Amino acid sequence: MQCxxxxxxxxxxxxxxxxxxxxxxxxxxxxVRFTSENQFxxxxxxxxxxxxxxxxxxxxxVLKKIKAEVERRQQLCVKSAERIAYIKExxxxxxxxxxxxxxxxxxxEFLEIVKYCSSDGATKEGLFDYIEPLAAQRVYRFxxxxxxxxxxxxxxxxxxxxxxxxxxxxxxxNNYGILLNELGFDEGFFTPLREQFLQPVTxxxxxDCGGHCLDSHKAFVVKYAMLEDLELSYHxxxxxxxxxxxxxxxxxxxxxxxxxxxMVPLSxxxxxxxEHRVAEGLLHRGQQMHGxxxxxxxxxxxxxxxxxxxxERNKLCPMCGQKPELVQxxxxxxxxxxxxxxxxxxxxxxxxx
Numbered sequence: 524m525q526c527x528x529x530x531x532x533x534x535x536x537x538x539x540x541x542x543x544x545x546x547x548x549x550x551x552x553x554x555v556r557f558t559s560e561n562q563f564x565x566x567x568x569x570x571x572x573x574x575x576x577x578x579x580x581x582x583x584x585v586l587k588k589i590k591a592e593v594e595r596r597q598q599l600c601v602k603s604a605e606r607i608a609y610i611k612e613x614x615x616x617x618x619x620x621x622x623x624x625x626x627x628x629x630x631x632e633f634l635e636i637v638k639y640c641s642s643d644g645a646t647k648e649g650l651f652d653y654i655e656p657l658a659a660q661r662v663y664r665f666x667x668x669x670x671x672x673x674x675x676x677x678x679x680x681x682x683x684x685x686x687x688x689x690x691x692x693x694x695x696x697n698n699y700g701i702l703l704n705e706l707g708f709d710e711g712f713f714t715p716l717r718e719q720f721l722q723p724v725t726x727x728x729x730x731d732c733g734g735h736c737l738d739s740h741k742a743f744v745v746k747y748a749m750l751e752d753l754e755l756s757y758h759x760x761x762x763x764x765x766x767x768x769x770x771x772x773x774x775x776x777x778x779x780x781x782x783x784x785x786m787v788p789l790s791x792x793x794x795x796x797x798e799h800r801v802a803e804g805l806l807h808r809g810q811q812m813h814g815x816x817x818x819x820x821x822x823x824x825x826x827x828x829x830x831x832x833x834x835e836r837n838k839l840c841p842m843c844g845q846k847p848e849l850v851q852x853x854x855x856x857x858x859x860x861x862x863x864x865x866x867x868x869x870x871x872x873x874x875x876x
Contacts, residue, residue: 535739535856540843542596546589551576552756557589600853606689607705614706617682618675623711629720630666630802640723647727659781659795661811663728667804673770677824680744693743693827700745704854713742717830724806725764725830732808733763733832739855741829744770747777747818759785761842761857762809762829769799770824777818785810799825810841831858 544556551574557563563586576582595602616622626634636653639645654665680701684690693700703713717740725734741762767779779799782792792812797805807813809829836858840847847859 533860535852535854536847536849536859536861537852537857538840538843538847538859539850540840540845540848541850541857542593544843546592547756547758548585548588551585554758555589557593560586563589603691603702603705604853606691607707610688610705611707614683614686614688616679618679621672621676621679621712622706622708624713624715628668628672630669632666633668633720636665637720637723640727645727650724650727657795657797657805659797659807660783661728662781662797662805662807664797664800664803664805666802667766667768668770668802670771670802673802676826677770677772680824693745699747700743703742703744708742709740709855713740713828717828721766721828721830728806729764729808732810733835736832736834737764737830738833739831739858741831741855743827745825745827747815747823747825757782757812757814759812759841760809760829761831763832763835763841764806764830765809766804766806766826766828766830767799768804768826768828769801770826771801772824773821776816776820777823778816779805780814780816781807782812784808785812787812831855833858833860 543558545554546557547554551571553567553570553574555563555567564582568582571582571585576585621628632653636650639653640650654663656663683701683706691702691705693702703709717737722734722737725737728734777799778796780794780796782794796816799805815825835841837847837860839845840859849859849861
């Protein structure tokens, strides 16, 4: 199946669970759901107690943080639009060329992989002559970019970080990342990267979880540095397929680790550590549990592309595991489309969470 609808003609949606579910409490390394104080205390009071949240003062602090996060999510579309408008008018890029995908940015090995996957008779087994299956189940590593491009992209991102432009962060787990759609990377870079180069690969590797029809994405970078974010807790992505590329810079340790799919309890999972190499990507199922170990020195930038299939997520929301309750949103939103009799009949996708 091919996704042939023009993105500009689609209406995109998020699931209402975005405002209530998967709120991350950094201090307790816990994802929670919040619809009311009574519901929250009933479901999490004993769990938080075992994790060290004992006093009323501690609990009130947790509730304050959760309510602030819910309010942030409710205002996300408006605030993002304001940032995009400001950046477009006032921010002056250092390297304008990196906003538009060029074949010269891509590693020769990756171009060979794409060429094979696009050829007649390409098979998953044949693809293994070109990519490296890892010990972690259905996690694959291969070169994606040339190192020169990675250096230029990091320089551009550092230039943006040092500017006065407002910054939107990717999610509650990444405090120093950058939302690349707000800088204007989507149309000229990540949409063609997904459609022309990544989907031929995901079609062979992940046909069972939407890899044949990835019709939206969310792209962002995360930054790990001393005195900033050092690690990323065990989690799963709001995606059908995820690409994680190590852009650099100099750092030690900080490997990724992968467990089982999110439905499998951690106690029943065996995690596998995977080295992350500069300019190479790790491709995996979004619902596979994973995390990043602490770096011990230096600084590391990772490019994350959450790729989404409306065909898959329209059945069940990957974040709450239920039939999605749709809320219209801006841009790609969260990758849902409305196929009800009175809804939009075009396919769609989105980028809020």
